[in-house]
Amino acid sequence: MSGPAAALAQLTSRExxxxxxxxxxxxxxxxxxxxxxxxxxxxxxVARVYRKTGVPSRTALAALVTRHADAGREEPPPP
Structure with missing residues (x-):
C-alpha cells in the first residue's frame, strides 16, 4: 500500500x-x-493527522483525502 491509502491508513478512525x-x-x-x-x-x-500524513495544511489534507476517495472508486465497465 502506498500513496494516499498508506498515509491515511496510519490514522485512527476518529482522525x-x-x-x-x-x-x-x-x-x-x-x-x-x-x-x-x-x-x-x-x-x-488535526495536528496528529498532519504529522502522521506529512501534510502541512488543510488544503493539502483535502487533496490527500480526495485522492484517496478517487482511488477507491471503481471505473464503470465499458458499455
Whole structure:
C-alpha cells in the first residue's frame, strides 16, 4: 500500500473522520460542533493527522483525502 491509502491508513478512525470533515471545508469549530468535541480536541487531532500524513495544511489534507476517495472508486465497465 502506498500513496494516499498508506498515509491515511496510519490514522485512527476518529482522525479519519476529522480529516474527512476538514477536507469538506469545515472549520475546527464546525467539526467540534458536529462531533460533540471541544475545539481544542479537534485541533489536537488535526495536528496528529498532519504529522502522521506529512501534510502541512488543510488544503493539502483535502487533496490527500480526495485522492484517496478517487482511488477507491471503481471505473464503470465499458458499455
Amino acid at each position: 479519519k473522520e476529522i480529516a474527512e470533515l476538514v477536507a469538506e471545508g469545515l472549520t475546527n469549530q464546525a467539526v467540534a460542533s458536529r462531533l460533540c468535541l471541544s475545539p481544542r480536541t479537534v485541533e489536537s487531532h
